[in-house]
Amino acid sequence: xxxxxxxxxxxxxxxxxxxxxxxxxxxxxxxxxxxxxxxxxxxxxxxxxxxxxxxxxxxxxxxxxxxxxxxxxxxxxxxxxxxxxxxxxxxxxxxxxxxxxxxxxxxxxxxxxxxxxxxxxxxxxxxxxxxxxxxxxxxxxxxxxxxxxxxxxxxxxxxxxxxxxxxxxxxxxxxxxxxxxxxxxxxxxxxxxxxxxxxxxxxxxxxxxxxxxxxxxxxxxxxxxxxxxxxxx
Numbered sequence: 597x598x599x600x601x602x603x604x605x606x607x608x609x610x611x612x613x614x615x616x617x618x619x620x621x622x623x624x625x626x627x628x629x630x631x632x633x634x635x636x637x638x639x640x641x642x643x644x645x646x647x648x649x650x651x652x653x654x655x656x657x658x659x660x661x662x663x664x665x666x667x668x669x670x671x672x673x674x675x676x677x678x679x680x681x682x683x684x685x686x687x688x689x690x691x692x693x694x695x696x697x698x699x700x701x702x703x704x705x706x707x708x709x710x711x712x713x714x715x716x717x718x719x720x721x722x723x724x725x726x727x728x729x730x731x732x733x734x735x736x737x738x739x740x741x742x743x744x745x746x747x748x749x750x751x752x753x754x755x756x757x758x759x760x761x762x763x764x765x766x767x768x769x770x771x772x773x774x775x776x777x778x779x780x781x782x783x784x785x786x787x788x789x790x791x792x793x794x795x796x797x798x799x800x801x802x803x804x805x806x807x808x809x810x811x812x813x814x815x816x817x818x819x820x821x822x823x824x825x826x827x828x829x
Contacts, residue, residue, distance in 0.1 A: 681718070682724050682727060683716065683718055683723075683724075683727065683744070683746070685727075685731065686731070686734075686744070687731045687732075687734035687735045687742070688734075688735075688738070689734055689737075689738050689740065689741055689742055690731070690734050690742040690743075690744060691741065691742070691743050691744065692744050692746075693713075693743050693744060693745045693746075693750070694746075694749060694750070695750065695753075696750070696752075696753045699713075699743065699745065699750075699753065702741070702743055703768055706741050706768070706770070707770060708769065708770040709739065709740065709741050709769070709770075710739070710740045710741070710767065710768075710769050710792070710795055710796055711740070711741045711742075711743060711767070711768040711769065712740060712741070712742050712743070712765060712766075712767055712788075712792075713742075713743045713744075713745060713765065713766040713767075713768065714730065714742065714743070714744050714745065714763060714764075714765055715745050715747055715754055715759045715762060715763065715764040715765070715766075716744065716745070716746065716747065716762055716763050717746070717747045717748060717762050718746065718748070720762045720763065722762065722763060722781050722782070723762055723763045725781075725782045726763055726780070726781060726782045726785065729782065729785055730742070730788075733788065733789070733792070737792065737796075739796075740792065740796075747759065747762060761779040762779075763779065763780060763781070764777070764778070764779050764780075765777065765778060765779075765780055765788065765791075767791055767795055769795060775791075775795050776791050776795070778791075
């Protein structure tokens, strides 16, 4: 029956002609007894409403107002725009560093906690590929403080710390200072796990935090300084 109905639909084009509507109504009545006859009318009729379930689904889609479809697309675009960027999706123990002062203060306040510093670029494909796994690692180790430094926003500081390849990592711990420094990609992420295991042993050292070399807060740099430009790894 569905095939016969589809055949009737394709053979009869939409028209306001009363003779065609009457003919189509007669066909439907003969195929599906019990349906009320379609009276003669100058109004446009959509026979798909009387067809099988699959044709009915198509009819509902065809009758959806164009403005409603456009509205749905706009809402979807706005929702996507409001989503945080990949480098903004942090674990609870991950902190974004925006200046030299932020960095020195974070190290000082960390005490004897292990601190892992990630140097990244928003344009760096390797940084983006590695980041989800870094977030999971941070969630698995809430006792560790993860600091994130955007290379482009902190070029003078990064260069003074000899960061030339991205992504790059520094490990710090209290008065022990810098423990390790190395570049790492997603394929070599085990290096980070091994370093965490090596440096996570409980200890107590005496003295103020150290290990940042000659890095000092320069008077010309403020927490709002954001150097422009981009440097490739």
